[in-house]
Structure formats: C-alpha cells, structure tokens
Amino acid sequence: MTSPEPSAPVPPLSGDTSAVVGWTAALRVMNVTKRFHTGREIVTAVDDVSFDVREGEFLSVIGPSGCGKSTLFKIIGGLLGGFSGEVRVGGRSIQGPHRDIGMVFQEESTFPWRSVLDNVAFPLEASGMGRAERLDRAAHFVSLVGLKGFERRFPSELSGGMRQRVAIARTLAFNPKILLMDEPFAALDEQTRYLLGDKVLQIQQATKQTTLLITHNIGEAVQLSDRVLVMTYRPGRIKAVVEVDLPRPRSDDVITSDAFARHVAGLWRNLKEEASRGLAESEALVSGGAG
C-alpha cells in the first residue's frame, strides 16, 4: 500500500486498534471480497478490502469507473450479499440493511407521487411515528438542506440538485449513525456539485454525522473529506489512504486554496495509473468486439 504526500496510513486492522489510537470505529469493513459469476468467467469486483470509518469522520472512497465502488456501497448498505469478509457497525456484524446506515443513491430516488415534505417524512412514517411529529421533523430536515418553502412541491417541479437534497434530507430524517452516499452529485453540473457539496459539508460539520462517500470526483473528495481511500481498478483493492489536512470548519472557499490543489494533484498521481488501466481495458474490449 502506498501513500502519497500529504497522507498518513490507517492503523492495521488486526485486533481492536481503535482504543490504542484513541478513536472509535463507527464502521469497520473487514477483508471484504465479492466475486460475480458472469456465465463464462468469475469477476472479482472487490478484493480483500478493509478499512474503518471513525465516528464523526467524513471518509471518501475514490477510484476509476469499474473499480467496485458501487459494489462496496451496496455491500456496506446491506443490499448485496454473497461476499466474504465482514461489515461491522458499532462493533456488531451486520448481515443486511441496518437501521444505523442511511443510504443516498446516485440515481434520482425521490418518490414522484409524494411532496417534498412527504418524501422526507417517508422513513418516519414507515417507522410508525405519528403524523404531526413526523411532519414536524421532516420540515426541520427540509429546512436543513435549504429547501424551506418547497415543502408542498413535487419532485417533478424541482431541479436535479434540489431533488438530490430531498433524498439527503429523507436519509438524515431517520437519524442514521452512518450516512452512506454513492456518487450523489454525479448527475449534476459542476457548479451545482460544488454548491451542493458545500451544503453537505455544512450539514456534516453541524451534525458531526459519520459519512462515507463513494465518488470518482477528486475535487469533491478533497473538498469534503477527512480521509480519502484510493481504490485500484479491477479488482478493487485499497491502494492508498490519504489524510486531507485542510482546516475545519471548511467552506467552499477551500477549493481555491493551494493546499486543495496539492491534495488534488496527490490524489490524481495515485489515480492516474488506475484510470489509465481502466481506459486501456475498455478500449481493448471495444476493439476486440469490433474485430
């Protein structure tokens, strides 16, 4: 495992290291491997991946397309089984979707038949919370993501960025211990990305929400994270762990700083080889198919 400057290695995962280094792991991913049988061959999507997410930490997992990031997201969220290894939340092994993990998806996931407020109130309604209480709580989270005044609107009346904020508010509303996000800004334009990223950053800093972000966007990872895990191209392994030592609390001004540029350059050096390998394999596949 290599680690570029500026960086610091994570402690090894053998035994309970968290007490030794003085922090508590909210989430532990231990030796997770996932293979897919595609008929003719077995593809290893994720290979022996291990890492911890500390309580209150914002951790990003970054890697080229096809490195198994989304597979990892689904495994941690409990939506994908049939893997070896273990995922632990609060010290306990989990086998499926878990109440302590809230997921925000890459695709548009708001319910088009529900208003903004009813979308955000959905998990509370599902948990049996009374109408008045859940609407009150939902209104708080709608306001938190900056959509106050849009409570009665329907998703079809909102922009993509606003809809994604509804999805984030819906996930935050049921108070998960860990917020798990899979490229939540992938479908948005660059400017909206930065602004929405800043919004997420402000919320995370205010709530100290433990957050795991899956992304392929280097700037986004640096802007938001305390640490960034770099994954290799297929099979997905942890290549490097990069500490982002930009000061907190951060604002969107951070993206214009020299330190931000240094981190982006460092991460790109790590990613370049993997991204090139992914591109070369894709081109080989296309030319092979054409031939």
Added chain:
Amino acid sequence: MSDAATLSGRVRSRRPRFSPAPLLGVATVLGLLAALEALIRTGLVSPFVVPPPSTVLLAGIDLLWHGNGLEALLATAFELLSAAVLVGLIGLSVGTLLYRVTALRRTYEGWVAALAATPLVLVYPFFLVMFGRSAATIVAVGVVAGLPPMVLRTIEGFAGVRPVLVDVGRALNLRPVRVFWSIEFPAALPVIFSGFRLGLGFALINIVGMEFLINYGGLGQLINEHAELYDLPETYACIALVVVVSAVFVAASEHLERRLRG
C-alpha cells in the same frame, strides 16, 4: 430568490392549477354537434340517416323522464361497476402474480396478450349455459374482455418501477410487503390505471354488446328495441347515454388513481 433556488437551480415549473383541455374537449363536441345540426337542417344530410342532435337530445330527456332510459342506464352502470371491481381485483392479483413469478410470466404473458386481441364476446354461449340469461352472464363477459389489458399493464407497471426506489425501501429495512404497498404499487399505479381504463372500455363495449345480443338488461337492450323499430332519435340517445356512462367511469377511475397515489 430563496436560498434553495439560488443554491441549486431554478424551480422548473409550477403544476398547472387550471387546464383548459376539458373545456376545449366539451366545446369541440358541442361544435361538431352544432355543425351536424346545421348540415341536417340545411338538407345536406338526410334526417333519416342521422337525426338532428336537438331531436336526439329531446328523445334522450324523454327516455330518461318518461321512458325506461334511466332504469336501463342504471342497469348498464351497475353491470359495468361490478365488472370494473372484478377486473380491478382479479387483474391486479393476476398481473402481480405473473410479475413476481418469472416462470409464470414467461409461460402465460403471451397467452394473455393473445386473449387481448380476441373477440371474447363470442364465448357468450358458455356463460349463458353457466348463468342463464341474466346480468351475471353480461358481467362475466365484460370481466373476461376487460381482464387482458389490465393484467398486461399491471405486469408492465411493476416491471417499469425503477430499482432504486425499491432499494430505498430495502435500505430502510422495510418488509417486502411494505415495500410493495408503499413504493412499488404507487410507482406502478399510472401504468396500472391506464390498463384499468382500457379494461373498462373493453368491458363496457362487451356489456352493451351482450345486452344487445341477448336482449336483456340495460342500454344495449334499449338500443336493440329502438333500432328494431327504426326509432333513430331514441337509438342515438341511448348510444349517447353509453358515452355518458363511459365518461363518468373514466372520470371516477382518474379520481380513484389520485386518491390511491396520495
């Protein structure tokens, strides 16, 4: 501009509070009827081929107030309501089952599609033997005719639900039955209801056809009687009442869809 709008884009569009479409539709029908009236009054179209709409209107009012038009209309409406309930319940159940069980779907979906293109009214002798010359026979033929589009569109509706919406429910650790009723069902409803409305149309055609064929019950029987006597205004008035029944049921189904979607 609000913080939200500033932050990530403008609000696309407000939902229209008033749509002129229904009024335009009514105006078009009235305009066409007025044109037809003018063509007949000026002698360009013979009143023995098509009676003037004003005469049809008066005949319709007379049928409803003094004749057995209201009774016939209610009989047809009741038969259609019975068929609609059965088409809805059976069609939703069968469609859901075929969607859920892939083996069943692969085996039977093609057959259901073939049935949708078959004039099922021709199986009426079977139902006559089963239920006799009664409303039950008429309803049964209506149900058989209305089911195929309802079943097919139910399958299509569920198949079209975006997987990420189901993942939202799964991520919340909801039980499958809760995911079905809270997410998959409302997400599939627009397509299911388009199938239901198609089924309603098929059912009404077959119900009125059966009433005509076995000379029993509602508006179909009345059309039969007046057509036999060449009472053209009354015949057309009964046909117009069939259109009214259809329009009322379609409007009611749209209202039900909105209620179910919440």
